């Protein structure tokens with residue numbers, strides 16, 4: 001359904017400064033499946049999402065959606081595409097217009113794409129959408145500030161669903177919420193996926209929920225994918241030192257395991273994408289680095305079934 005090929009997105013910060021936010025990212029997502037995209041803040045996840053839905057032009061590579069190159073669509077093809085692919089945003093507080101009622105927010109897509117033939121039909125569809133996300137018609141005339149964070153995210157989901165999309169980019173759809181509410185929203189997204197045969201790109205910096213919703217997970221570091229494999233495999237058998245560090249950074253529910261957890265694999269901070277290191281981008285923070293890692297950038301290589309890793313030392317690591 002979606003194929004992303006060597007995608008690049010650079011920001012011109014000043015006359016001679018180029019920030020390589022996304023620097024050669026490739027992946028694909030099959031219909032009805034979820035790809036999780038994870039990594040620390042600033043590694044380029046949102047930029048990938050925004051470039052895929054063409055909120056940004058790409059500086060290289062291509063994005064194919066159902067075989068069509070989306071950065072080459074003309075105006076009317078693009079309008080059609082915006083119906084098929086929707087995005088749910090990070091912050092449920094700023095992504096809903098505070099001056100509009102829920103009915104107006106959810107109905108906007110219906111208006112733009114003329115998806116009803118009468119006022120009645122429009123209203124009926126809005127009530128149906130609210131019902132699908134666990135809200136009800138009493139909520140339709142209220143404003144976003146009258147809702148909790150979780151409810152606002154439900155409004156955002158109803159808005160995305162209004163145009164019957166096939167693909168949804170969920171950008172940190174749950175990060176701003178309490179853990180118990182996160183689980184509710186994840187379950188809602190999983191149920192909607194089954195019911196409507198939706199395909200998701202699920203972006204998150206916290207791995208704990210990603211595991212439950214994703215079929216596959218890609219790990220990003222400083223504008224590149226460093227590891228990609230099936231969701232279970234990633235958690236049971238992480239290969240890249242960065243992935244290992246990310247997984248160990250997730251707190252354990254059991255106090256005994258939590259005490260024994262190694263916390264120090266992710267020392268230091270992500271370097272600036274303005275001047276990324278020449279060799280492996282993770283070099284400075286890696287406990288397993290050798291000279292070659294500083295000299296030569298590792299490429300993504302297949303290690304086992306559907307498991308890709310970009311690390312020179314992958315065969316000599318012992319954990």
Ligand SMILES: Nc1ncnc2c1ncn2[C@@H]1O[C@H](COP(=O)(O)OP(=O)(O)OP(=O)(O)O)[C@@H](O)[C@H]1O
Nearest residue numbers: 011019021040041042043044045046047048205273
């Ligand atoms: N519009 C922009 N102009 C300039 N630089 C940008 C812009 N958007 C993002 N960046 C930079 O690109 C890099 C990637 O940012 P991005 O928002 O994609 O990261 P992210 O992985 O989504 O982070 P987070 O987890 O904090 O949401 C960062 O260094 C960021 O500062």
Ligand SMILES: [Mg+2]
Nearest residue numbers: 045046047172
């Ligand atoms: Mg982001």
